[in-house]
Amino acid sequence: MPHIDYYLTPLSPWVHMAGDRPARIAAAAGASLRYLPVDPGALFQRTGGLPLAQRHESRQAYRMQELRRWSQAHGLPMVLKPRHFPTNPAPASYALIAAQDSGGGDLAALLTGLTRACWEEERDIAEDAVIRACLSAAGFDPGLVNSGMLTGAETYARNLEAAMAAGVFGFPFFVVDDGECFWGQDRLDQLAAHLGVDA
Numbered sequence: 687m688p689h690i691d692y693y694l695t696p697l698s699p700w701v702h703m704a705g706d707r708p709a710r711i712a713a714a715a716g717a718s719l720r721y722l723p724v725d726p727g728a729l730f731q732r733t734g735g736l737p738l739a740q741r742h743e744s745r746q747a748y749r750m751q752e753l754r755r756w757s758q759a760h761g762l763p764m765v766l767k768p769r770h771f772p773t774n775p776a777p778a779s780y781a782l783i784a785a786q787d788s789g790g791g792d793l794a795a796l797l798t799g800l801t802r803a804c805w806e807e808e809r810d811i812a813e814d815a816v817i818r819a820c821l822s823a824a825g826f827d828p829g830l831v832n833s834g835m836l837t838g839a840e841t842y843a844r845n846l847e848a849a850m851a852a853g854v855f856g857f858p859f860f861v862v863d864d865g866e867c868f869w870g871q872d873r874l875d876q877l878a879a880h881l882g883v884d885a
Contacts, residue, residue, distance in 0.1 A: 702801035723779035784834020791825030
């Protein structure tokens with residue numbers, strides 16, 4: 687059975703656009719899928735990337751065009767400059783890690799709920815109340831916000847090292863166990879084709 691490591695941050699608009707497609711592709715291929723939230727600032731610092739505010743204005747302007755075009759292509763009613771972006775992605779990442787460890791809910795729904803909260807509903811995904819609501823809606827215990835904090839923080843740090851070892855430099859990033867890597871929501875068709883399924 688193939689395996690896919692899915693490196694992400696719930697703060698990324700491109701992860702939002704990926705939606706539940708990674709989970710659907712994995713299911714169609716009979717593949718296991720592991721969600722690996724990573725600290726975006728730390729990853730960019732270690733791989734030569736720049737935080738959005740430090741990028742050249744031409745890059746920032748082009749990003750806005752791409753967000754608009756891709757959100758329209760996917761039919762997503764995205765807010766291109768949400769009130770709570772950027773914010774601290776760690777609390778939502780810890781909750782996602784804790785939910786994956788605990789089981790019993792829908793991880794794809796949790797991730798899409800978190801990204802939707804930021805990019806469609808303009809809520810702050812660093813706030814416990816927002817994270818609790820997303821956990822509950824996806825079938826998880828909202829108490830994971832507190833109980834999963836310590837192990838979530840430890841795993842978050844380990845995920846960064848795993849991302850570095852795997853050659854990850856952006857989000858979303860998919861690494862198949864045969865070594866093939868796919869960066870970006872616009873590469874999901876290629877991931878599906880590699881696994882021999884429809885996207």
